[in-house]
Amino acid sequence: MTDADAVVVGAGPNGLVAAVALAEAGLRVTLLEAAERPGGGLRTEELTLPGFRHDIGATVHALALASPAFRALDLTREGLAFAHPAIPLGHAIAPGDSVLLHRSVADTAAGLGRDGRRWAGVIGGLGAHWEGLAESVLELTHLPPRAPLTLLDFGMHGLFPATFPIRFAFHEEPARALLAGLAAHAALPLGALGSAAFGIVLGALAHGVGWPVAVGGSERVADALVARFASLGGELVTGHRVASLDRLPSARTTILDVGARQFAAIAGDRLPSGYRRRLEGWHSGPGVFKLDWALDGPIPWADPALASAGTVHLGGPAAAIVASEAAVHRGRISEEPYVLLVQPTVADPSRAPAGKHTAWAYIHVPNGWDGDATSLIESRVEAFAPGFRERILGRHAFTPAALEAWDANLVGGDIGGGSNELRQIFARPRLSRTPWRTPLPGVYLASASTLPGGGAHGMSGWNAAKDALRRLG
Numbered sequence: 009m010t011d012a013d014a015v016v017v018g019a020g021p022n023g024l025v026a027a028v029a030l031a032e033a034g035l036r037v038t039l040l041e042a043a044e045r046p047g048g049g050l051r052t053e054e055l056t057l058p059g060f061r062h063d064i065g066a067t068v069h070a071l072a073l074a075s076p077a078f079r080a081l082d083l084t085r086e087g088l089a090f091a092h093p094a095i096p097l098g099h100a101i102a103p104g105d106s107v108l109l110h111r112s113v114a115d116t117a118a119g120l121g122r123d124g125r126r127w128a129g130v131i132g133g134l135g136a137h138w139e140g141l142a143e144s145v146l147e148l149t150h151l152p153p154r155a156p157l158t159l160l161d162f163g164m165h166g167l168f169p170a171t172f173p174i175r176f177a178f179h180e181e182p183a184r185a186l187l188a189g190l191a192a193h194a195a196l197p198l199g200a201l202g203s204a205a206f207g208i209v210l211g212a213l214a215h216g217v218g219w220p221v222a223v224g225g226s227e228r229v230a231d232a233l234v235a236r237f238a239s240l241g242g243e244l245v246t247g248h249r250v251a252s253l254d255r256l257p258s259a260r261t262t263i264l265d266v267g268a269r270q271f272a273a274i275a276g277d278r279l280p281s282g283y284r285r286r287l288e289g290w291h292s293g294p295g296v297f298k299l300d301w302a303l304d305g306p307i308p309w310a311d312p313a314l315a316s317a318g319t320v321h322l323g324g325p326a327a328a329i330v331a332s333e334a335a336v337h338r339g340r341i342s343e344e345p346y347v348l349l350v351q352p353t354v355a356d357p358s359r360a361p362a363g364k365h366t367a368w369a370y371i372h373v374p375n376g377w378d379g380d381a382t383s384l385i386e387s388r389v390e391a392f393a394p395g396f397r398e399r400i401l402g403r404h405a406f407t408p409a410a411l412e413a414w415d416a417n418l419v420g421g422d423i424g425g426g427s428n429e430l431r432q433i434f435a436r437p438r439l440s441r442t443p444w445r446t447p448l449p450g451v452y453l454a455s456a457s458t459l460p461g462g463g464a465h466g467m468s469g470w471n472a473a474k475d476a477l478r479r480l481g
Contacts, residue, residue, distance in 0.1 A: 012038040012243070014476070015257060016469075017250045017274075018265030020048020020417065021066075022454050024233040025077050025466030026263045029473035031240035038257065039242060042249035046234055048265070048415060049423070049464060052225030056302035056402035060366050061359040063226040064406075064414065065423070066464040067350050067368070068319055070096075070210065072229065073217040074142040077470035086232035089223040091355040093318030096219035099189045100322050100392045103310040107182035108317065109190075109214050116215070123183035130177075131211040138216025145209060146460045146467045166205030170198040174326050181325055187211070188329040189321035192346050194428050195293045195372055197337050198330045202430045219318055221352045225359060229464065250274060253451070261450050261476045265469060267417045267425060268437045268457035271446075280447050286438055290457065293428060294336050295408035295421025297381040298370035302402040306365055307351060308395040318355050322347035322369075322388050336372045341381070345371040347388045364401070375420035377408055417455060425456025436461060444472035452476055 012035075016027040019041035027039045045051065049065030056062065069090060072078050097109040110116045113132035117124030134141050170191035174184045191198055191207030213219075222228045234244065253275050256262060264271055272279065272287035279287070306315055314320050323329040323346045332342040349369035353360050360366050369385055382405055390396045406414075408421025417425065426432055436443055436459045443459050444452045454472035456462040 012036045012257060012259050014038070014261040014263070015040065015259040016263045016265065017256070018042075018048065018417075018455065019046035019230075019244065019246070020265050020415075020455070021050055021229070021464045021466045022456070022469030023048070023263070023265030024230060024237065024469070025081070026265065026454050026469030026473040027242055028081060028233055028237050028240070029077075029470055030261070030263075030477070031237055031242045033477050035261075037237075037242045038259075039237065039244045040248045040250055041244070041246045042416070044247050046244060046246060047227055047230030048417070050226045050230035052227035055300050055404040059361045060302040060364065060402070061225045062300040062366055062368060062404070063352070066226055067221055067352055068219045069222060069226070069229070069464060070213040070217055070219045071463040071465040073220065074138060074146070074213050075465035075467055076143060076147045077466040081236065083229070083232040083236065086235045088228055088232040090220035091223050092218045092220045093355040094316040095313070095318070096214040097319045097321065098311075098314040098317030099186050100311065100314065100320060101181060101185050101325055103392050106311040106314055107186050108313060109186060109211065111215060111218055113215050120183045120186070121180045123178045123180050126177060127183055131208060132215055134208065134212035135215030138213060141209065141212055141216070146465060147471070166208050167202055168204045169200055170203040170207055171330060173204055174198070174330070184326035185323060185329070188326035189323045189346070192321075192323065192329050192333050193348070195333075195424055196428050197334050199334070200429065202428070202433060206428070221318065221356050223356050223358060226464070252276065253278060253448075259450075260480060261452070263452045263454050263469065263472050263476065265455045266453070267419060267455055268453070269419065270416060271453050275446070275448065275451075278448060283438065283447050290437065291427040291429065291432060292375045292419045292422040293424050293426060294372040295375045295377055296370040296406075296411070296423055297373050297377065297379075297385070297408065297421070298368060298406040298411070299382060299385055300368045300404045300406075301366065301400055302360070303365040303367060303399045304401050305363065305399050306354075307367060307389070307393045307399065309393045311392075316354065318350065318352065320349045320351065322349060322392055333372065336374060339374045341371070341373055341379075341384070345384065345388065347371055347385055349389065373408065373421065375408065375422055377421070380405070380407075424462035428461065433461065442475050444468065444475060450476070450479075
């Protein structure tokens with residue numbers, strides 16, 4: 009490795025964005041990655057059969073499209089393209105009975121009966137101002153001029169438990185189930201404070217920017233970032249695991265895209281005891297058990313409308329989702345779990361041979377769970393799509409342990425960088441206007457364990473890099 013002005017550890021979305029931001033400012037940057045290939049959660053592999061490309065981590069990129077970091081970088085210059093499904097999301101309430109979340113607020117509201125007007129006013133209203141919403145919840149180094157009113161509107165609704173609007177704001181099952189399925193992305197009990205925020209943001213972004221996939225696989229996002237970094241003269245070193253800060257080359261700035269507990273181990277006794285205890289006591293969220301499938305044809309949904317949806321929530325009515333997520337946090341799995349399913353070839357057929365398809369699905373499981381949910385998930389899909397099992401050509405399972413082995417940041421299969429409980433959202437990893445700064449001069453933590461949290465938006469890396477550049481003058 010050559011001498012550098014800045015060293016970035018970890019080439020996931022946050023590390024890659026941080027490295028590019030520093031390099032664009034004219035710094036000599038070295039980027040170190042433990043795996044043999046960069047990307048972290050942005051990886052695409054032939055997990056099942058040749059010709060079938062599966063995203064190991066993130067697939068749907070609403071947060072990337074809304075992210076101030078990705079909007080500023082404009083990776084279309086590196087050939088990055090996104091494909092939108094005809095319908096961002098379908099929620100299966102019962103076999104043959106679904107509710108759809110369209111890009112159009114009016115079309116969505118039309119399917120929600122007497123709840124349509126409230127949906128359009130709250131979710132649709134925030135979707136119409138998605139730039140301010142994204143800046144309010146993702147851009148945290150300053151308060152953008154257009155954000156305060158949007159942030160106030162969002163806060164009035166988002167700080168509540170999701171069960172509050174489900175029970176009191178909406179009156180009919182379609183809207184209740186739709187919001188419950190969206191809020192369940194938080195991997196929290198839906199009675200937890202702040203759980204409504206996740207559903208509101210994801211619903212608003214579906215209207216504002218859509219829920220697209222990267223053409224060719226999510227790895228194309230990482231490829232574009234690596235290409236930009238290389239064009240700026242950055243040095244990427246793969247297969248280099250960092251075990252201690254003392255083993256890093258000296259630099260004016262060091263940014264680490266690693267989890268809270270990993271950073272505590274890497275920094276060791278150099279950290280003040282109080283800060284180190286905070287990191288070592290970091291709470292992981294639930295894990296996931298994920299299945300990827302190679303399919304002989306499209307999923308045979310009982311409701312044909314779901315065939316056009318990029319993402320499908322197999323959640324049933326809202327009460328079933330509330331019960332399913334509560335069970336996970338009590339250390340068990342519901343017999344009819346909430347299943348989050350994505351069928352990317354609906355929008356991007358290049359991921360499979362002609363006429364074939366790929367799909368994946370996961371359920372939340374207790375952190376570190378060591379069971380096998382294959383039959384449970386496939387039975388759930390079969391209930392809403394009779395004949396699904398007959399379409400399976402190949403499958404690949406990711407247990408929580410396998411996910412952590414693939415990426416050390418996914419502790420116990422937690423794909424969010426730590427629990428989204430309220431105290432870990434506001435103090436992520438500590439309460440501060442600049443939570444990416446550590447007590448060590450020039451050293452920053454910029455993973456999903458820092459604000460604004462999980463998701464392939466790159467904003468933890470972006471915020472850390474911008475703060476580092478300001479401190480460097």
